[in-house]
Amino acid sequence: MSEKAGLSLKRPCRAVPEALTRDVPGEEMRVSPGIEQLLDGEVSSQVKGTAIGLLASAASVTPDLRHDLDALLAAGFKVVSVFGPEHGFRSTAQAAESESSTIDANTGVPVVDTYRRDPAEIADRVRAAGVELLLVDLQDVGARFYTYVWSMYDMLVAAGLAGVPVLVLDRPNPVGGDIVAGPMLAAEFASFVGRAPVPLRHGMTIGELARLFADLIGGVRVDVVPMRGWRREMRFGDTGLVWVPPSPNIPTALTAACYPGTGLIEGTNLSEGRGTTTPFEVLGAPWLDARLARSIAALELPGAAVRQTSFVPAFSKHAGTPVHGLHLHVTDPRRFDPVHTAVAILATLRCCWPDDFAWRTPFCDKLAGSAALRESIDACGDAADITASWEGPLNAFRALRERFLLYGSGR
Known part of the structure; x- marks a missing residue:
């Protein structure tokens, strides 16, 4: 295995000590997502030259709306394969469907369909492509049953099997990171709309979830390129970013x-x-x-x-x-x-x-x-009584998730 597989990132995964904002001349303050931080930051020089596999969808874009794949290739990154979740890498497929493994027409990069694939099969495709680092950049919507986080979960398992590190490019949770709500997942009901014990509204970013999942899975190395300027109480309308539908039925x-x-x-x-x-x-x-x-x-x-x-x-x-x-x-x-x-x-x-x-x-x-x-x-049952019955398990989850949070609240 290449020495690059043991990539040592200088940016540690730790909580951001205070809210940071990105002041772009001539623009209003806005959140800077992980892909922008990768392209502009110190991590870039450590990743360039590494054979990259990219798990992404149509909403994996820079703030100026370039797709990650196009932006990474234009910046000189070596992307050798891309991986698509439910709906596909270009998000053209409907619910419970995906795009077949093919060659991306825009770039010529091979595309691997991961939807409902066994992690061992995904690991084989990772090895076959010569991937040395997996990048994950998916726009989650903050609900446990949205499948993108479970595509990431399966990719983390596959990465562990293949001996490849994972770097997650963080994005906002559009419904915020300040509220945890809903019923917890019981182990016997695990499926592709919920693989791990998290509540329906988890209040975490996809990078924070990756840290939690890595801890649950074990045997996989995960680092996160955090956002600048995101605070837990933000809703998507507060970020200054343009909403790109992550899947056909989440248009806004x-x-x-x-x-x-x-x-x-x-x-x-x-x-x-x-x-x-x-x-x-x-x-x-x-x-x-x-x-x-x-x-x-x-x-x-x-x-x-x-x-x-x-x-x-x-x-x-x-x-x-x-x-x-x-x-x-x-x-x-x-x-x-x-x-x-x-x-x-x-x-x-x-x-x-x-x-x-x-x-x-x-x-x-x-x-x-x-x-x-x-x-x-x-x-x-009364709706208020039903929701109140979840508070005990939710309080336990709130205490657990504190170890994996990367962002604070307030200015």
Whole structure:
């Protein structure tokens, strides 16, 4: 193995002691993500000349919207292979699909599809490509069941098997890093929408998660190129960065704000808005009516306005059929609690439409992390009581994650 496989990065993985901001002449203050810090910083000289494998998607871009692969090649980095998650390296595939292994038409670099591949198979592809360092740059959305973090998890396992170090280029958690919420994942419900025991809303960046995962996996070396200027209380609109859809059904940052909650609707017989221009912001079913929107609006849940809506999904559940339901309009991303909102919606559906509402088992339990949420809602549990029942496990996770955090709050 090349000596480069034992790359020694001068930038340590430690908590940033104070919030740092990047002041670009002629521009407003904005967050500088890990890819920019790699290209501009001292780590660059240590990585150039190393045979790089890049795990990335269409949203893996510099602040001036150049794709990582193009920017790295233009800067003289030696990228020998790229690896694609669910939706593919160029993010053209729909949910539960990916792009096949091929050659990237723009650059001629080989592309390896990792979606649902066994880590041992990925490790073989890493070795075959002669990779000496794996770069990971994926835009997560802050929810446990978003699969990009589990593609990274599998890549960390593969890297350990191949004896290759990993360097994660950090990016903002669009729903912030100050709130941890939702049910924990029970080990017996592990799947590709949750491999490790983290809560539904984990409140960590992808770099922080990589540090946690490396500790859980063991036998893999992980370093992180941290961001400049990111603080835990930031939502994506505070970063000064342009939102690039990481996958086809997360078109906006407001979609991402809803997703940690309304992603649970995928585990039911309602449409979660796939096949519309506002997925995860709208939900509905043919048998619903305006009472759902009125009931949820009456709860006066913070940070969102609710209106009745009807729509016809172009694909996915109820494709081509008029459905009725509600549209969540996030008015204050800091106050909006997507998980509690979704639990309130599910509880209302189960109690008011018991003969029509149905779960998609076992998928609903994989999304929630256990059967407890489904069972509590089936028992007509109160949404506030259900969310309160998670606090004990969440407090234990909050204490655990402190070891892996890289950023603080405030200025």
